[in-house]
Amino acid sequence: MVEVEMNGTTPSVRDELITEIELSFGLLHKAAANFDNRYISRVFRDLGPLRRKLAKNGDALATVIDRLYPHNSASRAYLLEVTGKTDESMDEETKSAVKPEVDLYIHLLVQVYLLDNNRLEELNKFNDKVIYLLGSYNRRSLDFIQAKIWFYISRTKELIDDLHSIRPALLSALRSATLRHDTETAASTITLLLRNYLLCHEVNQAMNLVEKTEFPENAGSSLVARYYYYLARINAIQLDYSSANEYVIAATRKAPQTQLAVGFLQAATKLSIIIELLMGDIPELQLFRKQSDSLEPYFMLTKAVRLGDLKLFEEVLKKYEQAFKKDDNFTLVSRLRQNVIKTGIRIISLSYSKISLKDICIKLLLDSEELAEYIVAKAIRDGVIEASINHEHGYMKSKELLDVYSTKLPQDDFDQRIKFCLSLHNDSVKSMRYPSADNRSDINKHNLAAKEDEMDLLKAIEEGDLDDFMD
């Protein structure tokens, strides 16, 4: 199939592609010379479109490799082999050795190419070589590329359903990245390991990793978003809903708000809905309106919880079981049963100031008065309702509602919000980027080209590289 596609491409597309790839080498050289990783971010910004073009034009990649690598280079033979071109001995022109940045970038492109063409077995073998290669380099300008390469290595293993074997390699990568203060790779490998553990449902392992490692503070925001999402998951499973909620909100806020990250946002929204429900809150209707189709099971679920309707809840659970299982949320969802009952009680307690236990039984479809008494007592204890039971006469009496404004609650809420605003301000100040002293003089000279360059870079960073977001 690849053969056919290769033949079908017009030479002009191919040439364009070749120039495009070679153009990015310039940026990579710049990054290496200036020790400025922002140039690499810029290269990655173009990676998305490039990748789609590349998927159909493996030929172009082969040509680039052919031109780039000298004949005595060890990588040359296998790179050409996987891109589907035999090594034709051409004239012995002398080529300088390939820079590590460019070398790794080429490897990354080959990875992407193989992945998009679904040649997983080959990719897997290719990855072994890449891992070996990664070990041989130690340059800070490679951090970004390395982080990305690890992502694709891990993704390959995931697709061929071989999650265990990659762990040692990831862990050793994490160790060397941490030792070298390579934040990008460290952050990337931490998230990959977490994902790996969670896919195997080994929450304990994931928890241990979180406890033992320190997530780099200034990692890219897309990685931070991912990290928070996994933290939210771990905490939700361990019943710590309030911290889970904090993390999932942080994850959605940090996630890039572009078309490419939709999958991630959707997964995060689903998790956040469930966590909110588990905490006894009802998510806002607006949330569902935005992306109605994929959230339908969750919408129905929310409806059932909001109404306190146990029967509807069971129906929803049965009907959408597959959907919940696919999202790995089924266990969390099945915990909601008790919340449905509690909401039922809450509704009753809000509408009646005094009601006999027997009526509660009838309304909630419970078996006996005695059971109703226990359940109501539990609800009171969990702070769901403010009420008391009179045992002799068998009724539940709701307590008069306190005037909230006479309590400390408004003050606490106010305090919380002010603190949030202040910390937001602090964070923004911290994350501002100031040009270094010598740079400033350059800009002052109205060096237009430099300024444009800077703007471009900023734009690239803003948009982030989001190509690899998936749910």
Added chain:
Amino acid sequence: MSLQKLTAELYQLYDQEEYEKCQKILTPIKLELIKHNLLLPTVANSDSKDKINDLKIAERILEIGALSSLLSNNYRGFENYVAQLRPFYSNKQIHAKPEKNTDQTKIISLYLLYLLSQGLVSKFHVELELIYNSKQYNVEQDQYLLFPVNLEKHLMEGNYIKIWKVLKNDTNLPCKEYGHFLDTLVNALRFEIAKSLEQTYETIPISNCKGLLYFPQEQSDATFESIIKDDLKMTGWTFKDGSITFKNDDDSHKGNVNPNSINLISNVLSYAERIESIV
């Protein structure tokens, strides 16, 4: 060859329900297992049929270890054995078929029960996550696994009647090892109920309270009082004139009504400081 002898002896002791002796003999057996490289399934020692058979025997030994330490009240030991069994259970070569109503699910469910009786609910859910998502187990159709899962569900809902019915009736238990947890579970159950009662009622007749906590009516009020105070560690229960009055923690609610001025001042001061730094 001594391993075979020891193993045979262990089986025999286990069948005779000499659990303490099982414990003693297990230590040398484990040493032998290490010597034969059988304590842990790895890729190297599970590549032939014979080796897998050996591993299965090792697994059975550890299972006996887990059960016998549980039955001789050695909970730490039980926990250790469960941890040691884990790599065996997740090994696909030893357990190729889905497990249903086997010793494996029995031990896992006992472990779940153990976590529940110790009040380690978050660990319980972590385990559950693994079990629900594993193809090896089918919770809905496994009588062993279903038991702790349902128990937790009822406990969370406050459906104490169902739990009591299950616990009271020994025949409902899927196997005899569960009986071991009965006392702890009943105690935990009563504690839960008592906690709820405390919050719910202002006052309640003693006889009704006994009923709600599943104590026999003929028990004297004095013993009931001492059980409440000593075993369940309930404070603030006053026994008077055949009824119990609860001293609720309402004080904390009332305390909220008057805003704590010191708190307020310190908050405002910190805002002022921060704003100053911004300006």
